Amino acid sequence: MAHEDIRALTFDIFGTVVDWYGSIAAEVARIGLPVDGGRLALDWRAGYQPAMQEVRAGALPWTSIDGLHRRILERVLAAHRLALPAADAAALNRVWHRLDPWPDSAPGLARLKRRFITATLSNGNLSLLVNLARHGGLPFDCVLSAELFAHYKPDPEVYLGAARLLDLAPSQVMMVAAHPADLRAAAACGLRTALVPRPRERGPGGAMEPWREGEFDLVADDFIALADRLGA
């Protein structure tokens, strides 16, 4: 692949840059909730796509991920028969603002930033992404969020909106994600694609979404390998 044309890398965040499963499990243990933290993390995350679909379908008005996470949390707590005071539930909801990055994320981004514009491109709201970047020391050049386009990935408005704001052609932007579906939607908009599989995203028993050999421009084991492959 010719990398010379690529000017910017846009990064999926949850699962690709940060470890939501491990971070939430650790938070649940820290606050002493009587539930398996990994189970709660998986249940919480499982509500994510359906909640965005409610927004996409117009059943819910535009609602930030903070708002969607909170709605899902209420349901998950009820399903686990856990009662939590509102202030404690609000504090737990903020765990998504302080998820820990994978070990290679910050050093890999620092290398990639030397050669490419690096931007988040996440369904997380802007304030959440700013807090995650500060928490993890993630050196993004700019924070782009679905919130800016009032559309959630994989809607094309998000990928095309990012290219437009960066004043680049879609083909000058490479989407980096651990999720084949995200990359397929980006490719359909003309972006380049790099898969960074994160087999531990869903914890010990988790499985990756399948993908086909050659389906993406690049597949790299982590952000250091990605920097190697892109000559950064």
Add this chain to the structure above:
Amino acid sequence: MAHEDIRALTFDIFGTVVDWYGSIAAEVARIGLPVDGGRLALDWRAGYQPAMQEVRAGALPWTSIDGLHRRILERVLAAHRLALPAADAAALNRVWHRLDPWPDSAPGLARLKRRFITATLSNGNLSLLVNLARHGGLPFDCVLSAELFAHYKPDPEVYLGAARLLDLAPSQVMMVAAHPADLRAAAACGLRTALVPRPRERGPGGAMEPWREGEFDLVADDFIALADRLGA
């Protein structure tokens, strides 16, 4: 002033963080245009407020600062009886993407970032601001631009939009600028204000817009002094 409530600092860019006058004068000399570079910089910048007013009044559709700068440049070149091939004019227009910061900007921002969320809040388009931050090594946590709100400062949509995206009350955000008019508009939206006078903004003969003692929450000579005053 109680600084404890302030969570984010939003920065005006042209003149406050970067030296447009000196950078443009140097570029004009570098490319050998037969004109006084400082004069051309002042004339170019003088077209800026009227051009934004055309957008505000609806005489022009939403046009990015790159687009406005280019329109103004054509007029300025004509006024100076300078003919420039289109590609050279386009390249000169990009000087606004590589303006040099004032010497205190990057080190001051690095200190301020330790305690506060730091964001641009400029009329410059997002891609321009990303390029400026990369050029000057300016460690902003996020890049906010008038472009995100399709309104130019001093329209209230810009200040209120920034607070909304940061998920903060206006009173938790402090606008930092060298321009009293920018700060007055921010204060009218409920933001806190810090004036950092840049007496050299318009070159040797330039004058600052006047302001009244006590009009702003803080007045600091540069970003290092601002960090001192804010305990960062």
